[in-house]
Amino acid sequence: MGSLGDTETALSDDISFLLARASALSVAAANAALAPHGLRARSYSVLTMVTEDLRPSQKDLAEFLRLDPSQVVAIVDELEKRGLVERAPDPADRRTKIIVATAAGKHLWAVAADAVRSAEHETHAAISPGERTRIAEILRGLAFPTE
DSSP states (O other), rough: OGGGSSSOOOGOOOHHHHHHHHHHHHHHHHHHHHHHGGGGGGHHHHHHHHHOOOOOOOHHHHHTTTTOHHHHHHHHHHHHHTTTTEEETTTEEEOOOOOEEHHHHHHHHHHHHOOOOOHHHTTTTTOOOHHHHHHHHHHHHHSOOOO
16 A cells, blocks of 8 residues: 555545644644754744733633633643743733743743744745745635634
């Protein structure tokens, strides 16, 4: 029996399957690159958002990343335990906590971001820079549809 990757199936043209498979391959590569830094794709995503000084709440993170709020709580708890993020009162609503990166979190993010970019370039090596730009535009349109 040959490789299934060489076989035409109904899934070969199924956009949802192709997106899911491409995502799984990208996430696996990112997780491998992030492992030496004690991060995974989800914790890296949270660290990225708080490093950008977006000052999101846990609810904001859950909505943007499309994660269950309990998953975000666990991720933030772990990052906070490592001294990479802090929960701080939201100046606009003191009942809400925002998540901010510490200096250590910003430093780790910078190092991890280099590893992720390298893994991404390897994973997507068969795609030209122009194709990458176009794919990113299409995926942004799918991920953040305008009304």
